[in-house]
Amino acid sequence: MAGPIGDRLIRVDMTAGNVSIDPYPEDWTLLGGRALSARILLEECDPGCDPLGPDNVLVLAPGVLAGTAAPTSGRLSVGGKSPLTNGIKEANVGGNPGQDLMKLGYRGIVVKGQPADPERRYALEVTADSARLVPADAHKGKWNYPLIEDLSQEYSKTTSFISIGPAGELRLTGASVACTDHEQDRHPARHAGRGGLGAVMGSKGLKYVSVDAEKRPVRKPAKTKEFYALGKKYTKTYLDGPAKEPFPKWGTSAIVAEADTLYTFPYKNRVEGRSPDVETLDGMRIVESFETRGGGMHNCMTGCIVKCSNIVHDADGKYKTSALEFETLTLLGSNCAIASWEDVADLDRLCDELGLDTIETGAAIAIYMDSGGLEFGDAEGAKRILREVAEGTELGRAIGDGAVAIGRKTGHHRVPAVKGQAIPAWDPRPLKAAGVTYCTSPMGADHTAGLVVEPGQPYEEAVRASQESQILNAVCDSSGFCQFLMPNLDEIREFFGHFLGEQVSREQIADLGWRCLEDEWEFNRRAGFGPDDDLMPECMKQDAIGPAKLVWDLDPALVARAYERFEPRDELFESRPS
Ligand code: SF4
Known part of the structure; x- marks a missing residue:
């Protein structure tokens, strides 16, 4: 299958300071985003390497349909x-760089190597004709928002940015990679949060990447008429259907009340599944604030029809943060x-400024509180600790290194983490399929790898549902579509077919997702992962929640069946994720 002529891959060697622009391999045409990143890492990165050393490889890969007119399809994989x-x-992250x-x-x-001097900072400038490394020492230590404000003076209005804050520069393992949203102010509010990839970017001395697409048009599909007709049909169906529901109309923050009733709104380091503060943390309070303070809903990248991202203003009507x-x-x-949601908005802004994953950081602060280091509920104390992250104090570093580090x-x-990564909000005790994922x-404990919100499933069904969700999400994160659009596999393969000019079968699209997972599992096997790394932490087995006394009680042998491919069911192709 041949992709659009002229596609290219940028390769950066930070040790030598070289950049090359190579032709894109034809046999990688169907690969983009997560699947492309997995293939490159399996083929070009030593799985046993030090993640913060010169042998790690940082990949920034847009999905296959990014840059096209397909709705909500410009996501970037880090x-x-x-x-x-x-x-x-x-x-996976939104914003406009993808x-x-x-x-x-x-x-x-593809970024390899490491500069000899760890104190130096560099930027990669990408334009239509060139990609080059330039010194960026003047921006060393800057928080993400002031960094982007300064860069906005230096670069054209059509430039988007990928950056790290102080947490990435300090190589803290909870560090995120920020992308600017598409609006005039270019807020660095979109984050590839999970897994500490900001620290990998920091270890390469790369402070930011600028991408100037000028006013380039969208990519041209092979079957133009069919592609645009499909996009129109899909958009109409979407806007007549899910778009009218509380989510995505009001974004994920509007799920709070429902999550609380499902016992997946964890309280006090997950000792409870529901919170007495559900009313004041409900995202609908944010929605209500739009009327008096301004702000509202927007899309974080051009072409997104979901617009799930909230813009949050403070009491004076000034911008505070977005995508709370x-x-x-x-x-x-x-x-x-x-x-208070307003305190959480302050903490969210601090995390975005420092370049920290809000999930990992929140889990770390909760563990610190649970250990007696800080009172539960002490919002000002939490903000103080986050400022310490930037100062690089011992406590700040431990919080910035995430849940397991502060537990140590x-x-x-009580350290709720799997494979070293904090468990996200969606709780594995009521949601068994999410736990299997x-x-x-x-990816470890990451809901975006395969979330199924269906309490009470029979355990065998939960394993199968997890596998199907993992396949679907692997394909979605390779396509460029945002998971919040909730496309199914049939829809994705139809878009692929019209864009690339050749029909993509159900077998091919499901294989794409499975092969991506196999590449990733194989990388982890070579890195030394085994069955002991698949275990849920003791606290999830012992701390019962809700009247049904829910705990994690799945047999590891049953969980491991998620590694054996099930016969694909029609639902895998036809249903949207719950
Ligand atoms: S659905 Fe939300 S997160 Fe996804 S691209 Fe649109 S605004 Fe961004």
Whole structure:
């Protein structure tokens, strides 16, 4: 299958300071985003390497359909060996860099090596005709928002940015990679949060990447008429259907109340499944604030029809943060017994400024509180600790290194993490299929790897549902579509077919997802992962929640069946994820 002529791959050697622009391999045409990152890492990165050393490989790969007119399809995958899990990692992010790279025909950026001087900072400048490394020492240590404000003066209005904050520069393993949203102010509010890939970017001395797509048009599909007709039909169906529901109309923060009733709104380091603060943390309070303070819903990248991202203003009507999501309200809110959404908005802004994953950081603060280091509910104390992250104090570093690191430092017994990564809001005790994903996904505890919100499933069905969700999400994160659009496999393969000019079968699209998972599992096997890495932590087996006394009680042998491919069911292709 031949892709669009002229596609290219940018390769950067940080040791030598070289950049090359190579033709994109034809046999990688169907690969993009997560699947492309997995293939490159398996073929070009030593799985046994030090994740923060010169042998790790950082991959920035837009999905196959990024830069096209397909709705909500410009997501970017950030990949590498994770310093948090020590396994392979892909973190998927919105904003405009994915769209812009693909409009220029760049299918990915592969960064290897490490500068000899760890104090130096560099930037990669990408334009239609060139990619070059330039010194960026003047931006060393800058927080993400001031960094982007300064860069906005230096670069054209059509430039988008991928950056790290101080946490990435300090190589903290909870560090994120920020992408700017598409609006005029270009807020660095979109984060590839999970797995500490900001620390990998920091270890390469790369402070930011600029991508100037000028006013390039969208990519041209092979079957133009069919592609645009499909896009129109899909958009109409979407806008007549899911778009009218509370989510995505009001974003993930509007799920809080429902999650609480399902016992998946964890409280006080997950000792409870529901929070007494559900009313004040409910995202609908944010929605209500739009009327008096301004803000509202927007799309984080061009072409997104979902617009799930909230823009949050303070009491004076000034911009504070955006995309204050369910996960953040849970981990930095209820899980720390912080009751006010406004405090969580402050913490979210601090995390975005420093370049920290809000899930990992919230889990780490909750463990610190649970260990007696800080009172549960102490919002000001939490903000103070986050400022310490930037200062690089011992406590700040331990929080910035995530849940397991602060557990180790405090000697606390309750550390809800799988494969070294904090469990997200969606709780494995009521949601068994999500738990199977946390145990078997190459990504560790990551809901975006395969979330199924269906309490009460028979356990065998939960294993199968997890596998199907893992396949679907692997394909989605390779396509460029945002998971919040909730496309199914048949829809994705139809878009692929019209874009590439050749029909893509059900078998091919399901194989794409499975092969991606196999590449990632194989990377982890070579990195030394085994069955012991698939175990849920003791606290999930012992701390019962809700009247049904829910605990994690799946037999590891049953969980491991997620590694054996089930016969694909029609639902795999036809249903949207729950
Ligand atoms: S659905 Fe939400 S997260 Fe996804 S691209 Fe659109 S605004 Fe961004």
